[in-house]
Amino acid sequence: MAGDSAESQMQFSRLDPEKAEIRVLEIQSGDKDSPLECKYHIVDLADLNLTYEALSYAWGTPHTDNDRILKIDNSHVQITSTLLDAIQHLRLPDRNRYMWIDALCINQADGEEKTVQVDMMDRIYSKCEQSVVWLGHLGGVQPSDAEAVFDLLYWMAGEQEEPAWTGDSPRCEFIGKTLKKLMHLPWWYRIWTVQETILPSKATLLWGHLSIDRTTLYKAADIIFDDDCPNIPNELFADNAMNDLTSSMRGLSFSQNERPLQLFVRWRFRHATDPRDKVYGLMGFRKDLSLPTVKSCDYTIDVRTLFKRITADLIRAEGSLLPLVGRRGETSDLARQPEGFPSWVFDWVEPVDPSHKLQEYWKHEACWLSVLGGITRRVSR
Structure with a gap:
């Protein structure tokens, strides 16, 4: 799961x-200049009175001089500067804050615990x-x-x-580039x-000292x-920033209902x-996904076996070879290794050649489905 890992002599209390x-x-709690200290609590998700927040962040690069x-x-844990920045920013001056943070709240060195916890992330x-x-x-x-x-996003x-x-053209262009x-x-x-x-029922995005609600971004994207x-x-619109906003936010909306292959x-x-x-990372929020051979997270399965399954x-779910369409010439770092994949296996790691990134997948899919639709109509006659 998350790329961050906590390194220390930390002895994690066992979870049931x-x-x-x-x-x-x-x-x-504490002011920004005081030492940062934290404590662990083991809690049960079945507890109706349980309250906590969950952190979502970009993991950073572990094992660097920036750790x-x-x-x-009573332990000292090594984490990335990215995660430490987040915790320092989230610390409140007047009360303690309770957070679930994947890199710190899961014993990343325990594969059995990691599998159980990742399977629970939808509940978390x-x-x-x-x-x-x-x-x-x-x-x-x-x-x-x-x-x-x-201000632009809130207005939209x-x-x-x-x-x-908004009446200042150079300023608009610059703000577009900042977006x-x-x-x-x-x-x-x-x-x-x-x-x-x-x-989550609510999500708040923080960029430095600024914050914006997830629903505001959804509304802005839909309006555009x-x-x-x-x-x-x-x-x-000059730098395609508006397209980046709409594709990201509307993509999240589509993901809640689209077919597994599209997802x-x-x-x-x-x-x-x-x-x-x-x-x-995509299985937890879609309980309706029908993946007969991949029913849950299992980190004892190697990458090649998982990608084959x-x-x-997906071929069974589609009832066709659509999952293979548009992938000719792809080569990822994993596929290039001596024990790489058979040609029919969809490698979910992006190709090393930028020209083969399935940029035309949706066009291929539209053509494929139109052909199938034509065949179906002819057969029905």
Whole structure:
């Protein structure tokens, strides 16, 4: 699952596999300059009074000079600077905060526990009060420019008055480019963030000091797509940032109902440290998925076996060879290894050649279905 891993001499208290137990991290209150300390609590998801939030974030790169130390109970845990930044930002000055964080609340070194916990992620994210999405610090983006982007999104969603700068063409073009930066932050490229965004009843996205609700982004994307906000200056569309917003948010909406093949293809471009998570990361929020040979997460299964099974299941689900359409010439790093895949197996890791990224998949699918429809009509006559 998540690429972050907690490294320390931490002795995790065992979770009861017969219960729906999880660990929740208590982030103790304090000001920004005081030492950061946390505690673990083992809780049961069946507890009707249980309250906690769940963190969604881009994992960063572990095992680098940027790793940081976090004190949990009496142990010091090594985590990435990305995760430490998120925890520091989320710490409250006046009360403790209770968070579920995958990298810290699951013993990543215990494959058995990891399998059980990943299978419960749909319950973990459905049960939480909200998903807190940490997009990261503003980096090189000026606060006033980031604020203008959020003003734009709130306006398009009908929740705020039109920004005063919309009549300034150079300013509009620059804000469009800043929106592009927002939509291309690493969080948008992580496979687990799909279900982490869809499952919770509420999701709040944080970018530096700014916040925006998931429903606001949905509304803004729909309004752009339906062309219900004709006053949007053309300069804001120049860098395709509006298309990035609509494709990301509407894609999340489509994912809740589309066929399994469409779902897996749609999010194939997103990354996972463990290639198996390209499958497991999408299974948790769709209980209606019919995958006879991949019923649950199982990290004892190797990547090649899993990809063979999912390809066969998708062929059965489609009742055709549609899962093989449009993939000629693909070669991923996994497929290039000596023990690579048979040619019929759908490799869910993106090809190393950018020209073979299934960019035309939806056109192939439309042609395929139109041909099948024509055959069906002729046969029915």
